Structure formats: structure tokens, C-alpha cells
Amino acid sequence: MADGNVLAAPAPAPAAVAPARPGALRRLARRRSTLAFVLTVPLLTVIGGLVVWPFFYAIYLSMLNKRMTRFVGLDNFAFLLSRETFQLVIMQSVIFAVGAVVAKALIGFILAHVLHALPAKGQRKWRGMLLVPWVIPPAISTLAWWWLFDPSYSAINWMLMGIGAPPVAWLGEPGWARFAVILVNVWYGAPFFMIMYLAALKSVPDQLYEAAAIDGATGWQKLRYVTVPMMKNIIAITVLFSLIVTFANFDIVRILTNGGPQDRTHIFGTYAFQVGIQSGDIPLGAAVSLFMFPVLALLAVFVLRDVTRRSREMAG
Amino acid sequence: MAQVSLRRVVKEYEGGVQAVKGIDLEIADEEFVVLVGPSGCGKSTTLRMIAGLEEISSGEIAIGGMVVNDIPPRDRDIAMVFQNYALYPHMTVYENMAFGLTLRRFPKDEIRRRVENAARILDIGELLDRKPKALSGGQRQRVAMGRAIVRDPKVFLFDEPLSNLDAKLRVQMRVEIKKVHQTVRTTTVYVTHDQVEAMTLADRVVVMNQGIIEQVGTPQELYHRPATRFVAGFIGSPAMNMIPARLENGAGALRLRLPGDIVLPVPAERTQRYAPLAGGEVLFGIRPEHLTEPKNLDRPNIATFEAAPEVIEPLGMETLVIFSLQGNEVTARLDPAVPAERGRKMPFAADLNQMHLIEPRTGRVL
Amino acid sequence: MSVTAAAEATAAPAAPLYRKVGSIRRERRWALIGAYVALAVFVVFFLTPPFHMLMTSLKSSAEIADLSNNPWIVQSPTLENYWALLNHGSYPRHFLNSVIVTLSTVAITMVISLLAAFALARMRFWGSATLATGVFLTYLVPETLLFIPLFQTIGSLGLYNNLWAMVLLYPTITVPFCTWIMIGYFSSIPKELDEAALIDGANHFQMLWKIFIPVALPGILAATIFAFTVSWAQFLYPMVFLVSSEQMVLTVGIVSDLIRGDTFQWGMIMAGAIMAALPPLLIYAFLMDYYIAGLTAGATKG
Ligand SMILES: Nc1ncnc2c1ncn2[C@@H]1O[C@H](COP(=O)(O)OP(=O)(O)O)[C@@H](O)[C@H]1O
Ligand SMILES: [Mg+2]
Numbered sequence: 001m002a003d004g005n006v007l008a009a010p011a012p013a014p015a016a017v018a019p020a021r022p023g024a025l026r027r028l029a030r031r032r033s034t035l036a037f038v039l040t041v042p043l044l045t046v047i048g049g050l051v052v053w054p055f056f057y058a059i060y061l062s063m064l065n066k067r068m069t070r071f072v073g074l075d076n077f078a079f080l081l082s083r084e085t086f087q088l089v090i091m092q093s094v095i096f097a098v099g100a101v102v103a104k105a106l107i108g109f110i111l112a113h114v115l116h117a118l119p120a121k122g123q124r125k126w127r128g129m130l131l132v133p134w135v136i137p138p139a140i141s142t143l144a145w146w147w148l149f150d151p152s153y154s155a156i157n158w159m160l161m162g163i164g165a166p167p168v169a170w171l172g173e174p175g176w177a178r179f180a181v182i183l184v185n186v187w188y189g190a191p192f193f194m195i196m197y198l199a200a201l202k203s204v205p206d207q208l209y210e211a212a213a214i215d216g217a218t219g220w221q222k223l224r225y226v227t228v229p230m231m232k233n234i235i236a237i238t239v240l241f242s243l244i245v246t247f248a249n250f251d252i253v254r255i256l257t258n259g260g261p262q263d264r265t266h267i268f269g270t271y272a273f274q275v276g277i278q279s280g281d282i283p284l285g286a287a288v289s290l291f292m293f294p295v296l297a298l299l300a301v302f303v304l305r306d307v308t309r310r311s312r313e314m315a316g
Numbered sequence: 317m318a319q320v321s322l323r324r325v326v327k328e329y330e331g332g333v334q335a336v337k338g339i340d341l342e343i344a345d346e347e348f349v350v351l352v353g354p355s356g357c358g359k360s361t362t363l364r365m366i367a368g369l370e371e372i373s374s375g376e377i378a379i380g381g382m383v384v385n386d387i388p389p390r391d392r393d394i395a396m397v398f399q400n401y402a403l404y405p406h407m408t409v410y411e412n413m414a415f416g417l418t419l420r421r422f423p424k425d426e427i428r429r430r431v432e433n434a435a436r437i438l439d440i441g442e443l444l445d446r447k448p449k450a451l452s453g454g455q456r457q458r459v460a461m462g463r464a465i466v467r468d469p470k471v472f473l474f475d476e477p478l479s480n481l482d483a484k485l486r487v488q489m490r491v492e493i494k495k496v497h498q499t500v501r502t503t504t505v506y507v508t509h510d511q512v513e514a515m516t517l518a519d520r521v522v523v524m525n526q527g528i529i530e531q532v533g534t535p536q537e538l539y540h541r542p543a544t545r546f547v548a549g550f551i552g553s554p555a556m557n558m559i560p561a562r563l564e565n566g567a568g569a570l571r572l573r574l575p576g577d578i579v580l581p582v583p584a585e586r587t588q589r590y591a592p593l594a595g596g597e598v599l600f601g602i603r604p605e606h607l608t609e610p611k612n613l614d615r616p617n618i619a620t621f622e623a624a625p626e627v628i629e630p631l632g633m634e635t636l637v638i639f640s641l642q643g644n645e646v647t648a649r650l651d652p653a654v655p656a657e658r659g660r661k662m663p664f665a666a667d668l669n670q671m672h673l674i675e676p677r678t679g680r681v682l
Numbered sequence: 683m684s685v686t687a688a689a690e691a692t693a694a695p696a697a698p699l700y701r702k703v704g705s706i707r708r709e710r711r712w713a714l715i716g717a718y719v720a721l722a723v724f725v726v727f728f729l730t731p732p733f734h735m736l737m738t739s740l741k742s743s744a745e746i747a748d749l750s751n752n753p754w755i756v757q758s759p760t761l762e763n764y765w766a767l768l769n770h771g772s773y774p775r776h777f778l779n780s781v782i783v784t785l786s787t788v789a790i791t792m793v794i795s796l797l798a799a800f801a802l803a804r805m806r807f808w809g810s811a812t813l814a815t816g817v818f819l820t821y822l823v824p825e826t827l828l829f830i831p832l833f834q835t836i837g838s839l840g841l842y843n844n845l846w847a848m849v850l851l852y853p854t855i856t857v858p859f860c861t862w863i864m865i866g867y868f869s870s871i872p873k874e875l876d877e878a879a880l881i882d883g884a885n886h887f888q889m890l891w892k893i894f895i896p897v898a899l900p901g902i903l904a905a906t907i908f909a910f911t912v913s914w915a916q917f918l919y920p921m922v923f924l925v926s927s928e929q930m931v932l933t934v935g936i937v938s939d940l941i942r943g944d945t946f947q948w949g950m951i952m953a954g955a956i957m958a959a960l961p962p963l964l965i966y967a968f969l970m971d972y973y974i975a976g977l978t979a980g981a982t983k984g
Contacts, residue, residue, distance in 0.1 A: 035886060036805035040813065043798035043861060047820050050832070050854040055823075057831040111724060114717040126721055128970065133728050135966045136959040137915030139933040143955045144731035147738060147948055153746070155734055155753035187728065199978030219713070241822070248824030251917045255937070269826035269918070276830045277922055286830045293827065300822045304815065369877050390883035402874035406896040415892075416882035463878075 062287040076287040093267040097247040100185040108193020134191035142255040174264035200234040318380035318470035325375035335361040337527035352514035353524035359507040395464035396473040403448040410444040434465040474506040545679035561600040575642035583617040601672035607648035610665040617668040739953035763953035772927045776935035784913040787852040791909040799864030821858035860905040867901030904976020
């Protein structure tokens with residue numbers, strides 16, 4: 001850099017130096033923030049061009065008619081709300097998200113504790129096996145479930161018949177189909193909760209449990225008064241985050257039931273795909289997606305709050 | 317050769333905190349100067365302005381006669397040793413020391429020569445292939461110094477380099493640093509909050525407090541002739557006793573009346589010096605080592621008085637006795653052979669040749 | 683463990699309390715047995731689908747169709763499904779496409795995230811704090827919210843049914859999270875390390891390249907694995923934007939090619955699924971610890 005040459009110049013007598021030139025270093029700092037901005041330009045391009053802009057474009061699209069020739073205001077939204085199918089979609093999305101997340105969180109919590117109780121040596125091996133569902137891409141593993149639920153070849157039904165139970169139309173009957181999509185989602189997502197909780201458990205200092213033991217706490221009381229309070233924040237973050245992801249799910253329902261039977265398993269993502277892409281009504285599809293936005297935004301605000309709180313705790 | 321001069325240097329952080337409030341300091345070539353003061357007094361800020369890591373708000377800093385206000389750290393030809401060593405964790409000791417030279421495109425064999433030389437000075441020759449993780453605290457400290465030495469800079473800057481070491485190692489490394497300076501004779505600015513470290517290492521000590529310089533001087537000067545109440549209290553351990561007293565005029569001589577009606581005569585040769593304060597309230601300063609069991613009573617200006625010890629701390633080679641003069645704690649330093657008992661009055665001798673009088677309002681030592 | 687030790691230490695002197703130590707030990711043994719039972723149940727639940735997938739993939743079509751067989755075990759294992767997939771049809775093409783898209787996405791993602799994270803973690807500039815928050819919020823935007831407007835955009839760019847559209851779109855899912863965890867890793871590097879580098883004479887790029895990237899390597903590994911996983915598993919975008927078999931990637935291709943009308947070639951579907959699941963499984967088998975450390979960095983202190 002240019003400043004590098006200064007040292008080579010003959011040193012002036014201290015007295016001769018004029019009042020300090022204000023701010024070459026400040027100029028340097030400004031150059032640094034310019035550089036910082038340049039470094040973030042690719043990121044800004046991705047976020048701006050492929051997230052923020054499409055979002056506003058979606059709002060615009062959702063207010064056009066099917067042929068996209070006319071501005072219709074909020075008609076698409078009103079139309080959707082009046083349709084029974086869409087009302088079902090709203091209900092099913094909520095059931096799907098809440099049901100799956102509660103089950104995932106519970107299973108994850110139990111498994112994390114179980115793993116944490118194991119001697120360190122065996123832990124890694126068991127953890128590895130329990131992570132398998134989460135490692136396989138869901139679009140791939142759902143194929144296996146689809147096959148397990150096959151109407152005529154279902155290996156699960158084969159076992160049911162073995163114990164004398166009647167076969168189940170897993171994907172053909174609305175109640176069972178809803179159960180099936182939730183089950184697969186739980187199967188795929190529980191390991192994620194497990195590793196988050198396991199990490200949180202490991203970060204609870206042993207002395208706390210020792211102190212509680214000396215104070216006479218039973219196992220249950222330790223859970224209630226030590227573990228849960230220490231993990232509260234991470235539980236909240238994981239649950240909120242998973243609610244977002246599950247609510248906006250696509251892969252599992254699309255492959256397993258494609259919304260059927262009689263649209264009884266559609267959720268926002270799959271319904272938007274069916275309406276917008278398959279039936280070619282782009283504006284209506286955009287409107288379906290946008291219905292997710294208020295819920296997602298609310299959840300995101302809570303996640304952000306908890307994450308900020310957590311990082312502040314960790315810093316302090 | 318490089319002297320360092322600071323002229324009316326001010327540092328104001330964003331948000332208006334004035335960490336350094338206009339300090340002047342001349343550091344001679346090859347000098348070892350220690351900045352000492354309590355935590356938060358602006359020592360690190362001063363050092364970091366010399367290094368170029370913090371912008372100077374006003375005033376100027378010159379290194380080797382060259383104003384460096386606008387020069388980035390890499391072109392100031394300085395080297396710095398940090399409190400947490402800041403060794404690059406992914407590089408071996410050799411690479412850590414060579415990094416600055418590599419960036420400056422030194423030839424390979426010159427780098428090797430310098431690193432090996434520094435390793436010899438610091439006795440870390442067999443550690444060159446290790447990563448910092450595999451080193452003990454003291455070894456890391458040496459490597460951090462090695463990284464500075466190989467650069468052969470105009471100035472060494474140290475920011476509390478020994479604070480992360482345990483007490484024993486700290487003493488050992490202190491000696492090591494002094495030896496290195498005697499070998500390489502590079503101008504050094506050294507920051508610490510530990511006055512013992514400052515006194516043992518420094519050619520000159522700079523005592524800072526709340527962003528200003530209280531006093532600059534050799535360790536001896538600071539100890540025997542502190543300029544301010546702050547320096548008097550900061551230098552020396554245990555700290556100097558400061559007892560509120562009244563300076564009375566009586567029969568051509570001055571007397572100090574301490575709480576508990578202890579009256580001490582002021583040495584005659586100081587009468588003139590203290591005359592302006594006569595009749596007023598002052599702080600009487602005396603170091604614990606000058607408050608002893610009665611001894612040398614034949615010498616001039618040794619006064620005795622009685623007090624009852626409240627706490628007795630036998631330290632082996634000496635015994636510290638703490639007594640109270642109407643709520644003012646006073647520490648005396650006795651010979652361990654002297655019997656002392658809690659609560660029982662005993663005689664003490666004050667060596668008034670070593671006394672100080674502090675003007676309470678200005679904090680100046682007269 | 684430590685809990686028992688503490689109990690023993692306090693209980694040892696008095697005899698009645700001593701019995702309690704035994705009960706704690708017994709309690710612990712029961713807890714451990716309970717733990718193993720729960721583990722076994724969930725391991726069976728979790729591994730059933732992949733196991734069944736593997737069994738089916740090793741069966742001939744005839745064996746699959748024979749309803750009198752036990753579906754859970756294979757009578758006469760054969761690799762014919764794998765053989766058929768690899769030698770006929772477009773499975774190799776899909777696999778290659780997945781590899782191309784994934785590798786390109788990972789490379790693009792890491793360049794963008796590392797540069798941005800370096801700037802956001804270390805250089806404060808106007809709006810940098812807002813941008814860091816924005817990055818995190820973007821990570822929470824699911825692709826189901828945006829695929830319809832993107833469908834229009836990609837169409838108007840002439841990239842419909844083009845593999846490279848995936849390379850353009852996948853970074854929207856990978857970049858925010860990778861940037862976010864890299865900001866975390868970079869911020870945890872002590873500030874003195876940059877200052878030492880600055881004094882040693884490094885410029886900003888040397889600082890990033892020679893100090894930050896090597897020091898944050900575990901984080902970079904975690905981010906890379908994340909980008910890989912997400913790209914390899916992405917399903918919605920190929921579903922929406924790709925149609926021809928030439929351009930298709932694995933996640934969608936397996937089904938679209940192997941289901942002709944109502945005939946499901948389950949043996950081949952499962953063989954294809956096994957092979958598609960293999961790359962992520964292998965990566966996790968070797969690098970799981972790095973990835974988990976990266977993901978859970980926020981869940982643990984320090
Ligand atoms: N980056 C900063 N921003 C604002 N204030 C700072 C900053 N760094 C230090 N300070 C403040 O400046 C004062 C002097 O700090 P410092 O020079 O680090 O003290 P020390 O003598 O302990 O090294 C302190 O009050 C500190 O809080
Ligand atoms: Mg400091």
C-alpha cells in the first residue's frame with residue numbers, strides 16, 4: 001500500500017512535523033468498511049435477488065387473475081378462504097406441524113436423556129444409529145415408507161396379519177393417511193431434536209447435579225429443577241424452528257399421499273404446488289403460499305428473540 | 317535505534333469515553349519503560365495507539381522521530397506481545413515466528429537464521445515443530461516473545477504478558493524478559509497492573525491513573541519521592557499508611573497530631589518545606605517498613621508512640637501488625653522476634669526521616 | 683459416576699444411610715436397563731425403513747410380487763436391480779447431475795459465506811448488524827414460500843428445465859445458514875489474533891486466508907457438510923423446475939423414471955434409493971462429529 005513508503009522517507013525532526021494530518025487512518029478505516037461492503041455484495045445479491053425480491057413478486061402475483069392479465073386485489077385470498085378444501089389445508093397444516101413437532105420434541109428429549117445416561121464409550125455408536133433417519137434425504141427415505149405403506153404389499157400389514165389384526169389402508173383412509181405423514185415426519189425429524197438436546201444436556205455442569213444430589217433431589221426433581229430450566233431456551237429455539245420447517249414441509253406429503261385421499265392430507269406447500277404449478281394457476285398458488293407468511297413471521301420473531309437472548313447469555 | 321514520543325495524546329472511544337486524556341511521554345532509545353496503573357486506567361489504550369491498533373483522537377505519536385499517527389501497524393516496525401499470547405493455533409512454533417517475516421518476503425535462509433537465533437535466546441529450540449496447543453503457558457509466552465524478537469523491530473510492545481501465568485512462572489519470566497532486553501536492547505514499552513513487575517523490570521516507570529500520567533520516574537524515585545497521593549498509595553506493598561493529621565505550629569517547630577492524640581515532631585530540616593500547610597489538615601504518609609518496634613532510637617527524627625495491635629500477620633521474615641487509630645488502619649512491619657499480642661498496647665517507632673505529607677485537597681505530596 | 687461418589691462420600695459414616703447407597707446403585711442399574719430398552723425400541727423404529735429398503739433392493743421382481751413370502755427378509759439375494767439401474771436408463775445421468783449441482787452449490791456457497799461472514803464478524807460497517815440479523819431471518823424462509831414467484835422468474839430467464847437453474851437457486855437455502863455459522867466461528871476467534879496478524883504485516887485477504895480459514899476449519903467443514911446435505915436432498919426445486927430426464931437430479935428422478943403408469947418397480951426404486959442415500963451416509967459416518975459440533979454450537983456454552 002501507498003503508506004508503506006512513508007517509512008523509507010528520511011525521518012523529519014519531531015519539531016518540524018506539522019499538526020497531524022487528521023484521518024489518514026480514518027480514511028483507512030473507511031476503506032475497510034468499503035471492502036467489507038464489497039465482501040458482502042454476493043450475499044446481498046443472493047438474499048436480495050432470490051429471497052426478498054421473489055417475496056414481493058409473490059405478493060404482486062397473488063393479486064392477479066389466473067391468466068395474469070388483470071389486477072384483482074385480494075380476490076384470490078378471499079376465494080381461497082371460502083373454499084372448503086383450503087379450510088381443510090389450513091387445519092391439516094396446523095395438525096401436521098403441531099402434532100409432529102410435539103412428538104419429535106418428546107422423542108428427542110427422551111432419547112437425549114437415554115444417550116446421556118450411557119457410558120461415553122457406547123454413546124457414539126448408538127448416536128450414530130439413531131441419526132440415520134435424519135441423514136438420509138427425506139425425499140429418498142419417504143420412498144421406503146411409501147413402500148412400507150403399499151396397499152397390497154405393505155410389510156407392516158403383513159406383520160399385523162401375523163398377530164391377527166386386520167390390515168390397515170395406511171394411505172387410503174384420511175385418518176390413517178394423516179397419521180402416516182406425521183409418523184414419517186417424526187421419524188425423520190426426531191434425531192435432530194435428539195442431538196440438539198444431547199448437546200444442551202452435556203453443557204449442563206456436573207456440579208449442578210452433584211449439588212442437587214447433596215441437597216437430596218430425586219432423579220425426577222433433578223430433571224424438573226436443574227435440567228429443564230437449563231435447557232429451556234434451547235428447547236424453545238428448537239421447537240419454534242422445527243415448527244417453521246414442519247409447517248412449510250413439502251417432500252413427505254408430496255411423495256407419500258400427494259395430498260390424498262380427497263385432499264385430506266394436503267398442507268400449504270403441497271397444495272400451493274398443486275394449484276400453482278400442476279394446475280397452472282400461478283396467482284392462486286402464490287396466494288396459498290403467502291397464507292403461510294403470517295404464521296412463519298410470528299414464529300421467526302420468537303426464534304430471533306430466543307437466539308439473541310441465548311447469545312447474550314453466552315457472551316455474558 | 318528508536319525513541320518514542322507521545323505528545324498531548326488523547327483517545328476518545330465511540331460513545332464519549334475518554335480513555336486517555338492528553339498524555340506526554342518521551343521514551344529514549346533502548347529504554348525499558350513500564351506503564352503501570354489500576355485496571356481501566358488507559359494503559360492498554362496507550363500501548364495500542366503506539367502500535368497503531370487504535371486511532372489517535374488527537375495529539376501525535378512519533379517513533380524514531382517520525383510521526384506515525386497515520387501509519388498502519390504493519391508499517392510502524394513494531395512488535396507486540398499480547399496477554400493471551402495470540403499465537404496462531406494452526407501454525408507450528410517455527411511458522412508462528414516466521415509468519416511476519418514471510419509476509420515481508422524475507423529470504424528463506426534469513427528467516428531460518430533469525431528464528432533459530434531467537435529460539436536460542438529464548439531456549440525454545442526443541443519446540444519449533446510443536447503447535448501452540450502442545451505448549452505450557454510459559455512456553456507459549458516465550459514463543460510470543462520469539463515472534464517479536466525475530467522481526468528485529470524498532471520497538472517492543474508488551475500488554476500484560478505475564479498475567480496469565482502462575483506466580484512462580486511469572487517471576488521466572490520476568491527475569492527472562494529482562495535478560496532478553498539486555499541482549500537485544502530494543503526500546504520497550506511494557507504494560508502491567510502489577511507494581512512489583514513494574515519496579516523490577518523498568519528503567520523508568522510511568523504511573524497512570526484515569527487516563528492521565530501521575531508520575532514518571534525510576535523505580536527508586538517513585539518509591540522514595542512519590543509526587544502524588546495516588547503514586548504514594550500505589551507503589552509499594554503493603555501500601556503506604558496515610559493517616560489524617562493536623563499540622564500544628566508550636567515553639568518554632570511543627571508537630572503532627574494524629575488521631576488518638578499521638579503527637580509526632582516534624583524533622584527540623586522540613587520545617588520550611590511544610591510551613592505553608594501549618595495549622596491545616598494534612599495526610600501523614602509513612603510506609604509500614606518505617607513503622608517498627610522501637611530501634612535506632614539514638615538517630616535523629618525517630619519518634620515513639622503506643623498502640624494496640626488488632627491483627628497480627630506473621631510472614632516469617634517479618635511480622636505485619638495492623639492497629640487502628642480511631643478507625644484509621646495502620647500497618648507496621650516488625651521484626652518477627654518482637655512479641656506482639658492482639659489487643660495489648662505496645663510501643664512503636666516511626667522513622668520520620670521517611671515521612672511524607674500530602675495535601676488532602678490536591679493530592680500533591682510535598 | 684460422580685453422583686454416586688458424592689452420595690457415598692456423605693453417606694459412608696452412618697450405617698442406615700449406607701443401605702441407601704446400595705439402593706442408589708440399584709436405581710442406577712434399573713435406569714440403565716430402561717435406557718437400553720428404550721434405545722432398542724427406537725433403534726428398531728428408526729432403522730426399519732432403511733432395512734426394508736435394503737432387503738427389497740436385493741430381491742428380484744418375482745420375489746417381491748410373491749405375496750406368500752415374508753417381506754422382511756430376502757430369500758435369494760440378487761444385485762440385478764443395481765445392475766439394471768447402473769447400466770440402463772437414466773439413473774447414472776441423474777446421479778451425475780446431482781453430483782454436479784451439489785458440488786457447484788457447495789463451492790459457490792462457501793465462497794459467498796466465507797467472504798460475507800469475515801466481513802460481518804470483523805469489520806463493522808453501516809448496516810452490518812442489521813444484515814447479520816437479516817441473514818438469520820433469511821435462513822428461516824422456507825422454499826415453499828417462494829417457489830411460485832421463482833417459477834416465473836426462472837421461466838423468464840429461460841432457465842426452465844435447466845440444471846444450472848438449481849445451481850442458481852440452491853444457494854438461497856444454503857448461504858444464509860452457512861454464513862450464520864461462519865459468523866459464529868469467526869467471532870469466536872480472539873481479536874488479538876487479527877491484531878497480531880496486522881502487526882505481522884498481513885492485509886485483509888491474507889488474514890482471511892492464512893488465519894481465519896485455517897483456524898475456523900472445523901466450522902468450515904460443518905458448513906460444507908450442511909451445504910452438501912441440503913443440496914443433495916433438495917426436492918421441491920427440481921420438482922418444480924426440471925422436467926426432462928436429461929436434466930433431472932436423483933431425488934426426483936428415481937420415482938419419475940421407475941414408475942410407468944401403475945407399475946412400480948419397487949426393487950429398482952429401493953436400489954436407487956439406497957445408492958442415493960449412500961453419499962450423505964458416508965460423509966456422516968466419517969465427519970459426523972464436526973457437523974454436530976457445528977450445528978449445536980448454539981446449544982452449548984463456549
Ligand atoms: N473499544 C473500546 N470502546 C470503548 N471503551 C473502551 C474500549 N476499550 C477500552 N475502553 C475503556 O477505556 C478505558 C481504558 O481501557 P484500557 O486502556 O483497556 O485500560 P487498562 O489500563 O486496564 O489496559 C476503560 O474505561 C475501558 O472501559
Ligand atoms: Mg489492559
